[in-house]
Amino acid sequence: MDRNLPGVEGSEFVQALRKDGFTTPVIYLSAKNLDSEVEEGFLRGGDDYITKPFNMKELILRVKALLRRTTKKIEDGTLVHRDLVLDKSSRTLSVDGKIVDVTKLEFNLLSEFILNKNSVLDRDYLLENVWDEGEEYQYRTVNVAINRLKEKIDPDKTKDYIQSVRGVGYKLC
DSSP states (O other): OOSEETTEEHHHHHHHHHHTTOOOOOEEEESOOSHHHHHHHHHTTOSEEEESSOOHHHHHHHHHHHHHHHOOOGGGTEEEETTEEEETTTTEEEETTEEEOOOHHHHHHHHHHHHTTTSEEEHHHHHHHTSOTTSOOOHHHHHHHHHHHHHHHOTTSOSOOEEEETTTEEEEO
């Protein structure tokens, strides 16, 4: 993230993202190199800070190190997206640190979204991978389940975790 963006200061943008629950790692690449400017970048939610001009190899090493520290491993039984934490071993969901009761279907649905967080999932895929085999289900079944899940994880409709992609399916945001 550059600090000098057209129309917005980069650290203010990151601060707004953090306030909305986004936890994506951020490295600033900036010409702003005063101690107070670097400190401001960290205080507003940055994870690392590199001043320009910079060494490309160092940037790559810092990105790899940051990803190692911040990427959640599926093997540990925990799936994380923004402020959603699914603990697969205890089958619990917490949203912003608070436990939220979800059904087995809702838990599995959210797991599928987190595991495929960069993809749009169509209703056929969800029916095949989340619902029990041997039962006949309709697309409406998927819509109803997703709407119930959205209501539980975002009752005030401010976080917009799951978005509908018209004519295709749903994606995790």
